[in-house]
Amino acid sequence: MLMMIKLFMSFMLIGLGAYGGGLVTIPLIQHELVSGRHWLGFDEMAQILAIAQMTPGPIAVNAATFTGFRLSGIPGSAVATAAVVLPSILILTLIVPWVEKFRSNGYVNKFRNGIQLGVLSLILFAVWSYGVAAVRGWMDLVIAAAAFSFLVVFDGKLHPIIAILACGVMGVVIF
Amino acid sequence: MNCRAGSNGVSENANSVSLVNIFGTFFRIGLFTLGGGLAMSPVMRHELVIKRRWMKDADFISVMSLATVVPGAIAVNMAYLLGRRLRGKTGAAIAISGTILPSFFVILFIAGFLLPFFNYPKVAAFFRGCAIAVVGQLAFAGFIFGRKLLRSWRHFIVCAGGVLTIGVLGMHPIWGIMAASVLGFWLCPGDNPQGADCHANDD
Numbered sequence: 011m012l013m014m015i016k017l018f019m020s021f022m023l024i025g026l027g028a029y030g031g032g033l034v035t036i037p038l039i040q041h042e043l044v045s046g047r048h049w050l051g052f053d054e055m056a057q058i059l060a061i062a063q064m065t066p067g068p069i070a071v072n073a074a075t076f077t078g079f080r081l082s083g084i085p086g087s088a089v090a091t092a093a094v095v096l097p098s099i100l101i102l103t104l105i106v107p108w109v110e111k112f113r114s115n116g117y118v119n120k121f122r123n124g125i126q127l128g129v130l131s132l133i134l135f136a137v138w139s140y141g142v143a144a145v146r147g148w149m150d151l152v153i154a155a156a157a158f159s160f161l162v163v164f165d166g167k168l169h170p171i172i173a174i175l176a177c178g179v180m181g182v183v184i185f
Numbered sequence: 186m187n188c189r190a191g192s193n194g195v196s197e198n199a200n201s202v203s204l205v206n207i208f209g210t211f212f213r214i215g216l217f218t219l220g221g222g223l224a225m226s227p228v229m230r231h232e233l234v235i236k237r238r239w240m241k242d243a244d245f246i247s248v249m250s251l252a253t254v255v256p257g258a259i260a261v262n263m264a265y266l267l268g269r270r271l272r273g274k275t276g277a278a279i280a281i282s283g284t285i286l287p288s289f290f291v292i293l294f295i296a297g298f299l300l301p302f303f304n305y306p307k308v309a310a311f312f313r314g315c316a317i318a319v320v321g322q323l324a325f326a327g328f329i330f331g332r333k334l335l336r337s338w339r340h341f342i343v344c345a346g347g348v349l350t351i352g353v354l355g356m357h358p359i360w361g362i363m364a365a366s367v368l369g370f371w372l373c374p375g376d377n378p379q380g381a382d383c384h385a386n387d388d
Binding site: 062069094131 | 215216219251258281285288292296313319321323325331343345373
């Protein structure tokens with residue numbers, strides 16, 4: 011029972027922090043599940059993140075289902091998945107009646123600017139924290155740099171799955 | 186407020202959309218779209234606006250702009266707002282279930298049946314390659330956001346404040362976002378990188 015409550019709290023935080031796209035959830039997931047609670051090893055989390063991007067659905071939701079299942083079976087996966095969508099439902103239910111005011115409110119817009127910069131700092135932090143755990147040699151660094159350049163050259167028009175699969179195949183060949 | 190469009194009869198077939206139809210449509214979208222909100226929203230627009238004519242494009246765009254500025258996975262936020270426009274709060278609940286159930290079952294299947302194979306050396310090597318790709322992907326996201334958001338030294342300071350809170354002080358990433366929003370409120374008031382877009386999208 012305690013486990014379920016912890017699982018619920020962790021994924022509620024992850025759902026709350028998932029702001030403006032799936033990649034932001036990666037540092038949150040790493041912090042909550044790997045460095046904070048030691049529920050998963052880094053490699054296990056990295057597998058979940060790769061699978062989450064290759065299957066339908068948002069990264070946060072997929073990671074919740076997977077981690078919940080790993081920790082306490084089907085009940086765990088249901089609890090974690092519900093927890094990760096709960097912040098969306100609560101926040102939207104609260105603000106939808108006020109949405110016009112919310113949009114034109116100067117304070118909200120000023121905070122929004124900072125929130126976006128906060129999300130950027132979270133991603134930059136993740137490049138480091140996730141990077142030092144995933145990149146374990148010069149060869150790895152070359153692959154990561156190749157994936158980055160590939161994405162920059164196509165300027166976002168390439169589905170990220172293609173880059174992930176390509177690096178996976180490179181991994182099979184090299185490692 | 187979002188339901189207003191439906192109750193005022195702006196879109197006359199909005200109230201006739203059945204819950205089963207909503208569930209089926211969102212289930213299909215959830216099943217056949219790889220990835221989250223950014224991959225899903227064009228598919229949602231195609232299914233709801235173009236194919237089924239359940240809402241107008243302007244309504245869809247206003248939903249999308251709201252879904253990306255509130256916390257939570259974008260796909261879930263989109264499903265909530267679109268479902269709510271179609272059939273109120275029940276519609277929202279049905280749309281969210283439809284969107285996440287396919288991925289829930291797919292992940293359960295993978296976790297339940299394929300997990301034992303993950304330890305095979307070649308499979309592990311594949312995932313190691315994938316993990317390295319994610320580093321490149323994160324760096325790319327940082328590059329794209331940075332190019333858009335870092336417009337003056339003030340923005341750099343706000344961003345650095347967030348990084349320091351998480352990386353050096355070792356606080357929870359959520360505090361990093363909070364620290365940056367407070368710093369940003371204080372240091373760069375008035376300039377809103379997406380301000381223009383925010384007004385243009387209002388219906």
